[in-house]
Amino acid sequence: DESLISLVDNMIEMPNIFQDTGRFVVFQENNEAGKRSRLWDSTDIVDVLTNKSGTEAVEGIFLDASDLTFELNPTVFERMYRLRLLKIHCPTSENHCKVCLPQGLHSLPDELRLLHWERYPLGSLPRNFNPKNLVELNMP
Template sequence: MDACYVSAHSGIDSLIDKSLICVSGNMITMHDLLQQMGQAIVRNESPSEPERRSRLWIADDIYDVLRENNGTKILKGILLDISRISELELKPDVLVKMPNLKFLKFYRSDRYNCFQKKSKICLPQGLSSLPNELRYHCWEGYPLRTLPPRIDPRNLVELDFSYSNVEFLWEGKQVFFK
């Protein structure tokens, strides 16, 4: 958490003291009503234009933003259950318009079928780059054999490419700070 936020520990302690979150082992949980309130606040940032929100988690909204390639620098997080969308073909520069993206997670809630299903997200022309601000990148079933050629892993904390086609991450050396 400290890799993403200044004084994360004191902030988490404050939320625990206020009974807004609970920590048990390696899990942080919050009450469903608190989560719904946060989601309502984000939806109200731009009710009719999801690309102008700071976070996206509704599959249809994410599908439209990625298909139309109209992400913005406002966007900081995407959480997509790819089992909830139909096949989606992305352009190589789909993430270029989202330079402040810190959290990107494409996962399947139907993981038990991951090995038998082809990826629903297609990158026929590859992927040109990843946002420099990216901290957490999880892409279950990533369809390419390598990460994009233009990548700056300075802020990366975790990469998760479960069930993917990745054979190697990149050419040459990369320095990870976090």
């Protein structure tokens, strides 16, 4: 059976050409990373998060934080109210990654469906976060 998409160990696999095409389409949305719907490039993401340039256009952030250290403002997600996927991960335990929130975190978007934040630096989520749409929470 030949198909372009397959299911292996409960994971969807497809040729890289689909991912590359999708990334190309998203990149064409806007020259400014904070105005694109999906962010995956670590340089773009760190720039958007540290400069608070994320907008309502951002719906997904997938950050490989390996070997990264940076600080976030407590209101970093305020304008990203349509954010549905937030994944901050370090692929191996050997990699150093540290996302700092020295002043805490005031809010997370209520539209979040997936929140995966490895090494989350705080003891709790923001008080005003309403996880009504949250389907998956991973904070290893």
